[in-house]
Amino acid sequence: MGNTVRDLLNRELERFEREHPRSRELSRQAEASLLAGVPMPWMIRWAGGFPVFAADAEGARFRDVDGREYIDFCLGDTGAMTGHSPDATVRAVSKQAARGITLMLPSEDALWVGQELARRFGVPRWQFALTATDANRFAIRLARELTGRPKILVFNWCYHGTVDETFATLEDGTVGSREGNVGPPVPLAETTRVVEWNDVDGLERELRHGDVACVLTEPALTNIGIVLPEPGFHDALRELTRETGTVLIVDETHTLCAGPGGYTAAHGLEPDLLTVGKAIAGGIPAAAYGFSQDVAERLEALLPRDERADVGGIGGTVAANVLSLAAMRATLAEVLTDDAFAHMIALGERFEEGVANAIEQHGLAWHVTRLGCRVEYLFSSERPRNGSEAAAAGDPELDRLIHLYALNRGILLTPFHNMALMSPATTEEDVDAHTAVFDEAARELSSLLATAS
Numbered sequence: 001m002g003n004t005v006r007d008l009l010n011r012e013l014e015r016f017e018r019e020h021p022r023s024r025e026l027s028r029q030a031e032a033s034l035l036a037g038v039p040m041p042w043m044i045r046w047a048g049g050f051p052v053f054a055a056d057a058e059g060a061r062f063r064d065v066d067g068r069e070y071i072d073f074c075l076g077d078t079g080a081m082t083g084h085s086p087d088a089t090v091r092a093v094s095k096q097a098a099r100g101i102t103l104m105l106p107s108e109d110a111l112w113v114g115q116e117l118a119r120r121f122g123v124p125r126w127q128f129a130l131t132a133t134d135a136n137r138f139a140i141r142l143a144r145e146l147t148g149r150p151k152i153l154v155f156n157w158c159y160h161g162t163v164d165e166t167f168a169t170l171e172d173g174t175v176g177s178r179e180g181n182v183g184p185p186v187p188l189a190e191t192t193r194v195v196e197w198n199d200v201d202g203l204e205r206e207l208r209h210g211d212v213a214c215v216l217t218e219p220a221l222t223n224i225g226i227v228l229p230e231p232g233f234h235d236a237l238r239e240l241t242r243e244t245g246t247v248l249i250v251d252e253t254h255t256l257c258a259g260p261g262g263y264t265a266a267h268g269l270e271p272d273l274l275t276v277g278k279a280i281a282g283g284i285p286a287a288a289y290g291f292s293q294d295v296a297e298r299l300e301a302l303l304p305r306d307e308r309a310d311v312g313g314i315g316g317t318v319a320a321n322v323l324s325l326a327a328m329r330a331t332l333a334e335v336l337t338d339d340a341f342a343h344m345i346a347l348g349e350r351f352e353e354g355v356a357n358a359i360e361q362h363g364l365a366w367h368v369t370r371l372g373c374r375v376e377y378l379f380s381s382e383r384p385r386n387g388s389e390a391a392a393a394g395d396p397e398l399d400r401l402i403h404l405y406a407l408n409r410g411i412l413l414t415p416f417h418n419m420a421l422m423s424p425a426t427t428e429e430d431v432d433a434h435t436a437v438f439d440e441a442a443r444e445l446s447s448l449l450a451t452a453s
Contacts, residue, residue: 004448005397012404016048019408022065023053046415047404057084059425062412070412071430073420078254081279081373082335083425089282092330093323102321109325113288116332120261121252123274123290128320128328132253132277133161135289136216138314139273140165143214143247146298153193153206153215153246157387159223160216160251161277168192170388196386197221198229200236207244214247214273219263222254224390225378225417226369238270247295252276253287257348257374257421260341266372281327282335288328340424344373347422347431351375354435361439362446373422402441409437 017024027050031037038044043051053065060083063069075081082089114126129135140152140163152165160166167181168188175189193212195202206212215237221227241248250271252262256279259266264274272295277287291299303312352370355377359366365381378384380393394417403413411434413420420434 004445005401008444008448009397009401009404012401012408013049015408016404019068020048020050020052020064020066024050026053026065027051042416047400047407052407059083060423060427060430068410070407070410071426071433072412073422073426073430073434074412074414075421075423076278076283077414077419078256078278078421080283081257081421081423082282082331083423084283086282086331086335086424088330088334089284089327092326093284096323096326099322101323102318104317105322106320107322107325109322109329110320113325113328113332116329117276117288117290120332121264121274121276121290122261123264123271124293125291125296126288128325129277129287129289130285130316130319130324131161132251132275132287133163134316134319135275135277135287136160136163136166136249136251139249139275139289140214140216141313142295142299143249143273145302146247146295147213147245149211149213151191151193151211151213153195153203153212155197155217155221155387156194157197157221157224157391158216158218159221159254160218161253163216165191166216168194170194170196196388197227198233198385200233200240203237204240207240207246210244212244212246214249215241216249216251218251218253219255219258219267219269220371221387221390222371222374222419223417224387224394225384226371226374226376226419227384227386227390228369228371230385234267234269241272247272249273249275253278254374255371256280256336257344258372259345260336260338263371279336280331281324282331284324284327286324286328335424341373343424344422344426347426347428348373348375350428351420351422351431351434354431355438358435358439358442362442364442364446374419375421376417376419378418402438405441406434406437409440411437 027037036044055063055065060072061069062072117126118124154166156170158166164185167178168175169178175192175194177184177188193206195206220229248271250264250269252274253276255263272292274290280286348370352368352375355368366377366379367383368377378393379395379398384390384393402418406413
């Protein structure tokens with residue numbers, strides 16, 4: 001398929017450059033003041049020869065500086081799962097900003113948000129951070145404090161933000177650093193054990209070493225395609241962590257797509273700690289981490305309350321600021337509601353069906369997977385059961401082509417893989433527009449492949 005994909009990709013790159021002159025100009029100007037010409041390193045990795053520069057966004061759409069409008073299925077890679085600038089969140093932020101942004105003091109909103117998160121996830125006690133990465137870091141520290149153990153365990157090809165210990169992988173059974181990991185502070189085998197997703201035997205073997213403070217896991221892998229848990233896997237995970245005295249931390253930052261209480265509520269998980277971020281404040285930086293009653297009581301007995309309370313490596317000057325809490329309250333109360341999730345998940349089903357029909361109609365060896373209102377397609381016929389299989393099945397050139405093909409036709413997917421997310425503002429017409437574009441790409445690829453053979 002290589003030459004076929006490459007020829008199409010070159011055509012789409014030429015179209016992209018022709019139709020985005022202002023973004024191209026700004027990208028060149030940015031090279032003088034921004035490292036690599038972008039405000040964050042991963043912004044380099046867009047499908048065109050340069051990034052699209054955004055002008056404004058509202059709901060499920062955004063416009064670029066060249067005046068082009070897009071249906072946004074990326075939604076800030078979950079950060080804008082609410083849709084861009086939802087009215088309730090904007091009102092709350094505007095009102096709170098005029099009354100104070102950060103105070104290092106609690107607000108009544110913190111109480112409301114803690115109670116609401118407890119209701120949704122079934123985890124009774126909460127604290128707040130600015131990012132899910134921070135929430136995960138804090139949770140890991142607390143697990144080490146509780147257990148007196150040094151290591152954590154993650155699943156191969158997991159995603160937990162920029163937590164140092166999680167950029168580990170398995171190579172022939174040996175733990176090493178993930179390719180592309182920038183400046184790892186210590187060899188990853190010193191901090192981390194790694195197991196393949198859905199591998200109960202491997203999980204038991206690694207936990208029996210007795211040096212693992214916590215398992216940090218997504219309820220399903222989400223950053224290497226969507227790889228769902230096999231039946232019984234979560235039950236085994238919970239049983240083994242309890243047997244070995246290991247803290248179970250569930251990261252719901254991406255899997256919030258499964259419903260108002262994420263995968264945890266939808267499938268009855270029982271984590272010791274739970275972390276969530278990105279979408280819960282409508283795009284305002286915010287995250288939360290919750291504790292079971294048992295863990296909360298044990299931590300309250302351990303943690304200092306005197307002058308040592310601010311040197312434990314947990315928290316930050318602007319963590320739990322009143323602006324973030326106001327945004328969280330408004331978003332949870334009025335945007336990410338039960339009705340909104342019902343709408344979003346129905347659209348996810350519609351999106352999945354449209355992609356699956358196009359794949360079947362054009363005889364392509366691809367597949368599509370959905371988790372709630374999150375949908376992703378991979379260019380392989382077999383569904384992977386773990387991260388290694390998903391990574392091996394990847395096709396970076398085809399990923400780039402399909403992403404750029406969609407972008408050139410007014411559809412934005414998540415840039416590193418072909419993931420789509422539904423928001424409360426997304427419509428059936430938006431989903432059908434993607435289906436039409438995907439069908440066009442599938443038909444063109446199928447026709448060229450038939451000609452080549």
